[in-house]
Amino acid sequence: MNLTSDRDILTMHTHKIGFIGGGNMATSLISGLIASGHPAELIFVSDINPDTLATLSSSLNINTSVDNTVVLNAVDIVVLAVKPQILKAVATAAASIVQQKNLLVVSIAAGISQTSLSNWLGNNTAIVRCMPNTPALVLTGATALHANSHVSNEQRDTAESILRAVGITLWVDNESDLDAVTAVSGSGPAYYFLLMEAMEKVAIDLGLTESTARLLVQQTALGAAKIALESSESPQQLRERVTSPNGTTQRAIETFEQGGFTDLVARALHAARDRSIEMSQQSE
Ligand SMILES: NC(=O)C1=CN([C@@H]2O[C@H](COP(=O)(O)OP(=O)(O)OC[C@H]3O[C@@H](n4cnc5c(N)ncnc54)[C@H](OP(=O)(O)O)[C@@H]3O)[C@@H](O)[C@H]2O)C=CC1
Numbered sequence: 001m002n003l004t005s006d007r008d009i010l011t012m013h014t015h016k017i018g019f020i021g022g023g024n025m026a027t028s029l030i031s032g033l034i035a036s037g038h039p040a041e042l043i044f045v046s047d048i049n050p051d052t053l054a055t056l057s058s059s060l061n062i063n064t065s066v067d068n069t070v071v072l073n074a075v076d077i078v079v080l081a082v083k084p085q086i087l088k089a090v091a092t093a094a095a096s097i098v099q100q101k102n103l104l105v106v107s108i109a110a111g112i113s114q115t116s117l118s119n120w121l122g123n124n125t126a127i128v129r130c131m132p133n134t135p136a137l138v139l140t141g142a143t144a145l146h147a148n149s150h151v152s153n154e155q156r157d158t159a160e161s162i163l164r165a166v167g168i169t170l171w172v173d174n175e176s177d178l179d180a181v182t183a184v185s186g187s188g189p190a191y192y193f194l195l196m197e198a199m200e201k202v203a204i205d206l207g208l209t210e211s212t213a214r215l216l217v218q219q220t221a222l223g224a225a226k227i228a229l230e231s232s233e234s235p236q237q238l239r240e241r242v243t244s245p246n247g248t249t250q251r252a253i254e255t256f257e258q259g260g261f262t263d264l265v266a267r268a269l270h271a272a273r274d275r276s277i278e279m280s281q282q283s284e
């Protein structure tokens with residue numbers, strides 16, 4: 001947790017926060033909020049799936065309803081956490097309560113623009129669009145936020161303090177930067193998991209047991225991330241420190257580069273960024 005002031009703590013612990021959609025991301029955010037001290041009784045979630053709600057209710061002791069309007073009526077802030085494809089229907093149905101109660105709306109949907117959200121929720125709605133990531137579950141999330149012109153400074157602080165309870169936060173002035181953020185940190189955990197998945201498989205092929213392979217891969221990922229965060233050196237310098245001349249790492253890195261690793265990473269992130277833009281255009 002990275003709270004910076006008593007005001008942050010007060011803000012996040014007294015607001016009634018609602019989540020529409022109780023899936024992967026909402027669960028990460030809610031778990032993180034509770035782990036960081038937000039009272040469970042001030043958290044409300046709605047979802048179309050009663051089983052999802054039953055699990056959330058029993059594991060986290062929060063308020064649940066299959067009816068989105070029950071949650072909208074109960075809260076001060078609503079986090080829209082459904083899939084982008086169904087956000088239009090959910091937002092349009094929420095619009096009258098959002099306007100009536102002047103709710104602050106926080107959208108975590110990838111590729112849904114401020115323009116679309118305003119069109120669906122009402123043009124004067126205070127909307128913070130943000131892009132978190134799943135490490136929020138373990139209070140190590142990274143979230144970029146963008147506020148529209150109807151969001152007051154106090155509302156900016158409130159929205160940020162919710163996300164800051166589950167990791168680091170930063171604001172982007174240009175909404176279009178969220179497309180790049182989505183490609184880097186929104187989708188990013190999956191890239192590291194893909195590498196871990198591949199390394200684990202090969203470690204087993206090389207003769208290690210499954211449990212040994214997993215433990216070594218996990219601890220190596222943790223160690224690399226920790227040293228990168230704590231060191232003043234760049235990733236390139238840190239990589240070079242591991243790479244003894246003509247040693248094992250050099251052989252592996254050369255193999256990665258011969259396979260076009262850096263170019264492949266570039267193509268993957270461009271593809272994710274382009275998909276985010278495409279989704280925004282399709283939603284408008
Ligand atoms: N997953 C990630 O890493 C990240 C996701 N995001 C964004 O977060 C949002 C949620 O993603 P994620 O949590 O992965 O998705 P999930 O599918 O896990 O969660 C969405 C939930 O909403 C439920 N739902 C569907 N229709 C409705 C409805 N009409 N009213 C209420 N709830 C409904 C779904 O139920 P059912 O499954 O039964 O349809 C599901 O439980 C997306 O917009 C995504 O772009 C942002 C950053 C990272």
Ligand SMILES: O=C(O)[C@@H]1CCC=N1
Pocket residue numbers: 110182186187
């Ligand atoms: O894959 C997606 O579209 C979402 C957005 C970022 C992570 N998951």
